[in-house]
Amino acid sequence: MPLSSPSRVGWTLADWRAAYRSGQLKLNDVYDASPSADSDTAWIARIDATRLQTQLEQLEHRLAAVGGDISRLPLYGIPFAAKDNIDAAGWPTTAACPAFGYTADEDATTVRRLREAGAILIGKTNLDQFATGLVGTRSPYGVVSNAFRSEYISGGSSAGSASVVARGLVPFSLGSDTAGSGRVPAAFNNIVGLKPTRGWLSTSGVVPACRTLDCVSVFALTVEDADEIATIAGGYDASDPYSRSFPKTTPKMMPLRLAVPDSLEFFGDTQAQQTFNQAVEAWRALGAEIAPIDFAPFAQLAALLYEGPWVAERYTVAESLMERDPAALHPVIRSILSTATRFNAVDAFHDEYRRAALARRINETLEGFTALLVPTTPTIYTISEVLDDPVRLNSRLGTYTNFTNLADLSALALPARFRNDGLPSGITLIAPAWQDRTLAELGKRWQQHMSLPLGATGRALSAVAKETKPSIPATTVRLAVVGAHLTGMPLNHQLTSRDAVFVERCRTAASYQLYALANTTPPKPGLVRAMTGAPIEVELWDVPLDRFGSFVAEIPAPLGIGSLELDDGRIVKGFICEPIGLQCARDITSFGGWRAYLASLK
Known part of the structure; x- marks a missing residue:
């Protein structure tokens, strides 16, 4: 294992940050890049001395660029893993097929953004070959077993990514999710699986399963971290043709009202049925109204994924290998992909029309509900059961997952109560596209209410380090700056010349819109509070009280100082813009901040 101390097993982001900031940890003391002697099938490739040194040098440069302040790198020194269908520069990408493998020249966009925030990639993880499967058994690199009982499946296809998080080897990992690959293994390993709205997380640099449906997913021990x-x-991400900007209208639906399927299938698994019924009652205890809905269109859409032409889309990824050397593929994957040839272009259009009709019906059904509540899976199987009946049992596991991306929905898989046999169970909250923030807030409430152990670490949620925000000195005004006054920007000197002190980088509440103002020198943004919006990156500075007035006097119209709400509920002073200043301005809310917008211009 690349982490040198078992005392760090099960740490969350808050634990890692607290250790670095207190001086308990020093970066060079954390990692052991020596080869591991064990045969952990969750990994396909692990960090070595060369890759470690490269990342540490890059991190040193990033830290120097922010003045040595590790708080400016929110993931400073924090380890993570990535599913081995996601590129990382200098690492192999195999998609669990050695004959397909190559060494990536560049990071996938998601990996790059995490590294830029200070994270350190320590390994690439095992998966069902070409991300085709929900079981974790379809890999020449070995079967990934359940983190609680080794005779049971881990779930897939993101089997390794879920396993290393569940065992506390990393606080988070990247997976992918086309049919449930970011949710099924979360349920089977007692962790959180965030399946974002399609297009929010770029798939640039990801080996496709179904490119039109794929999502990069996140596994973590807590909803907050995910x-x-x-x-x-x-x-x-302009390099991903399926990337989408977060829209400005994503209202939260209140009061809390959850839909549940009017008919539920557990394939005879009474323990799975019992734990889901307990979850429904737990949501009632949290104040949720529960109402049944017609689940038929969801089931019909789920069936299209493997019974329709989307199998042909999977075929496009391995097409040349299938024609050149079919024996190089896992036998189950080869048999699935071989069915692609029975579909033609006419079939594709017919089924696309069917998909669109069902997706509309599903979204109409969910109107007026905060989310759909389902069991993440209807049951769980042993490894031997899946090996004996690989296709039929795998298909059952997608009962409550396969339809999600086809209907353009967001989803969050959460741990639920343990079964009587000691295995985890899971629930999933599913909502329309771009309701990810709503699902996260619900997930945090659920996790606090259930207070389950974190993954398979045995660690309690209450043991997680609590992050505290710096207090505001009585002799200063805490000011949120959003544009030309940011660190390194043209007007930052107006703060530093008054002995203002940088506090932290954070975000506003999700009710702000950001505009690039016209005809301003230097270029400036305007921040406006609205009924809908998005979190906008800001910096907090403590300005000496006796110099604040002179600072405000330098602010030109249409800008001014008002009260801003941050995403954690704090209220601080900050830059605001008069409505008249928005004439001819460009809405840049989707960039999430002034720095990201300026970077896009380059």
Whole structure:
């Protein structure tokens, strides 16, 4: 294992940050890049001395660029893993097929953004070959077993990514999710699986399963960590033709009202049925109204994924290998992909029309609900059961997952109560596209209410380090700056010349819109509070009280100082813009901040 001390097993982002900031940890003391002697099938490739040294040098340069302040790198020194269908520069990408493998020249966009925030990649993880499967048994690199009982499956296809998080080897990992690959293994290993709205996290640099449906997913021990990682890794990416900007209208639906299927299938697994019924009652205890809905269109859409022409889309990835050397593929994967040839272009259009009709019906059904509540899976199987019946049992596991991306929905898989046999169970909250923030807030409430152990670490949620925000000295005004006054920007000297002190980089509440103002020198943004919006990156500075007035006097119209709400509920002073200043301004809310917008211009 690349982490040198078992005392760090099960640490969350908050634990890692607290250790670095207190001086308990020094970066060079954390990692042991020596080869491991064990045969952990969750990994396909692990960090070595060369890759470690490269990342440490890059991190040193990034830290120097922010003045040595590790708080400016939110993931400073924090380890993570990535599914081995996601590129990382200098690492092999195999998609669990050695004959397909290559060494990546560049990071996938998500990996790059995490590294830029200070994270350190320590390994590439095992998966069902070409991300085709929900079981974790379809890999020449070995079967990944359940983190609780080794005779049971881990779930897939992101089997390794879920396993290393569940065992506390990393606080988070990247997976992918086309049919449930970011949710099924989360349920089977008692962790959180965030399946974002398609297009929020770029798939640039990801080996496709179904390119039109694929999502990069996030595994973590807590909802808070999964949400933060998605926020850091997400955002519009011009290199991904399926990337989408976060829209300005994503209202939260209140009061809490959850839909549940009017008919539920557990394939005879009474323990799975019992734990889901307990979850429904737990949501009632949290104040949720529960109402049944017609699940038929969801089931019909789920069936299209493997019974329709999307199998042909999977075939496009391995087409040349299938024609050149079919024996190089896992036998189950080869048999699935071989069915692609029975579909033609006419079939594709017919089924696309069917998909669109069902997706509309599903979204109409969910109107008026905060989310759909389903079991993440209807049951769980042993490894031997899946090996004996690989296709039929795998198909059952997608009962409550396969339809999600086809209907353009967001989803969050959460741990639920343990079964009587000691295995984990899971639930999933599913909502329309771009309701990811709503799902995260619900997930945090759920996790606090259930207070389950974190993954398979045995660690309690209450043991997680609590992050505290710096207090505001009585002799200063805490000011949020959003544009030309940011660190390194043209007007930052107006703060530093008054002995203002940088506090932290954070975000506003999700009710702000950002505009690039016209005809301003130097270029400036305007921040406006609205009914809908998005979190906008800001910097907090403590300005000496006796110099604040002179600072405000330098602010030109249409800008001014008002009260801003941050995403953690704090209220601080900050830059605001008069409505008249928005004439001819460009809405840049989707970039999430002034720096990201300026970078896009280059």
